[in-house]
Amino acid sequence: MPELPEVQTVADDLNQKIKGDVITDFWSEWPKAIKGKSLAEFSKEIVGRKILGARRIGKNIFIDLSGDKTLYIHLKMTGHLLVKPAKSKIQNPNVKSNPKSKNYFEDKVNQYIRHKWYLTDTKLRNIDESTNKKSNVIKNFVDSNSYLPDRQAFVGSHRYDKVIEFSDVRKFAKIVLDDTEKIAELKEIKALGVDAVSQEFTFQKFDEILDQKKNALVGILLMEQNLIAGIGNIYRSEILFDAGILPARKAADISKVERKKLYKVIGKILKKAIEMRGTSDSDYRDTDGAPGGFQKVLQVYRKAGEKCKKCDTMIERKTIGQRGVFFCPKCQK
Numbered sequence: 001m002p003e004l005p006e007v008q009t010v011a012d013d014l015n016q017k018i019k020g021d022v023i024t025d026f027w028s029e030w031p032k033a034i035k036g037k038s039l040a041e042f043s044k045e046i047v048g049r050k051i052l053g054a055r056r057i058g059k060n061i062f063i064d065l066s067g068d069k070t071l072y073i074h075l076k077m078t079g080h081l082l083v084k085p086a087k088s089k090i091q092n093p094n095v096k097s098n099p100k101s102k103n104y105f106e107d108k109v110n111q112y113i114r115h116k117w118y119l120t121d122t123k124l125r126n127i128d129e130s131t132n133k134k135s136n137v138i139k140n141f142v143d144s145n146s147y148l149p150d151r152q153a154f155v156g157s158h159r160y161d162k163v164i165e166f167s168d169v170r171k172f173a174k175i176v177l178d179d180t181e182k183i184a185e186l187k188e189i190k191a192l193g194v195d196a197v198s199q200e201f202t203f204q205k206f207d208e209i210l211d212q213k214k215n216a217l218v219g220i221l222l223m224e225q226n227l228i229a230g231i232g233n234i235y236r237s238e239i240l241f242d243a244g245i246l247p248a249r250k251a252a253d254i255s256k257v258e259r260k261k262l263y264k265v266i267g268k269i270l271k272k273a274i275e276m277r278g279t280s281d282s283d284y285r286d287t288d289g290a291p292g293g294f295q296k297v298l299q300v301y302r303k304a305g306e307k308c309k310k311c312d313t314m315i316e317r318k319t320i321g322q323r324g325v326f327f328c329p330k331c332q333k
């Protein structure tokens with residue numbers, strides 16, 4: 001499942017690629033993913049809105065739209081968002097001849113398209129040119145930055161420059177569209193603890209969490225989204241290995257010195273994973289459909305039976321918190 005570094009990579013990509021674009025159409029073959037609205041209601045509400053930006057809290061993506069609406073997406077097990085140029089642009093011969101720009105969109109993992117958002121690139125269409133009559137609808141809409149009745153002019157127009165395609169083989173992903181202020185009030189968002197790379201996640205805060213949850217095993221505590229948001233199965237194993245702490249130890253038994261080390265390592269590993277565009281150990285892909293890089297530097301995750309890179313001892317796997325945790329019995333105390 002995508003964790004903090006993967007979701008951050010997606011949010012950063014979206015900000016680079018689609019900020020300022022207008023949604024001109026929506027298609028879905030799996031409307032069950034859309035919570036609280038029918039497909040027709042969802043389409044009607046989202047079409048014509050401008051994308052103001054993307055952000056992340058924990059493992060959740062928020063795409064803020066004009067008219068104070070927010071699209072909230074949880075990728076769950078296998079979901080990932082692909083941003084593709086309109087067909088004519090994919091077939092650009094210049095793109096094909098450049099060996100560096102491999103077309104990852106053709107990879108099998110990116111073929112399970114359940115939903116599509118069609119986008120009009122307002123910059124590309126020179127919407128500032130007041131002489132261009134055709135663009136006036138878009139211009140008015142974008143300038144107002146809010147809901148306009150004539151946004152319905154976009155429905156079914158298929159006048160698009162890009163498309164966001166949502167690939168999700170297992171179909172567990174979740175999509176919610178609501179008022180921006182209401183999204184923050186959703187039960188699962190409100191219940192989230194401090195974000196693991198936010199300014200609020202200080203050593204003092206981490207120390208307090210460990211004190212509050214004296215009897216919790218550190219391998220479980222790190223994954224509790226209502227305590228610290230963003231860390232999942234992959235990074236808890238990697239963090240605990242780097243910090244030299246066994247996952248089955250109780251929070252109360254972890255010394256001040258170890259806590260300081262663990263806190264530093266959380267920041268270090270997550271930052272490195274963001275820089276490497278996340279871990280693609282299974283279905284996660286970035287918005288180009290390309291895998292991340294962190295799976296190449298994993299030390300223990302899914303490496304049971306292999307030799308530890310530091311000491312040659314066999315890496316072990318244990319089930320803690322219903323999920324497998326991986327560790328070196330020698331390097332970790």
Ligand SMILES: [Zn+2]
Nearest residue numbers: 308311328331
């Ligand atoms: Zn070792």
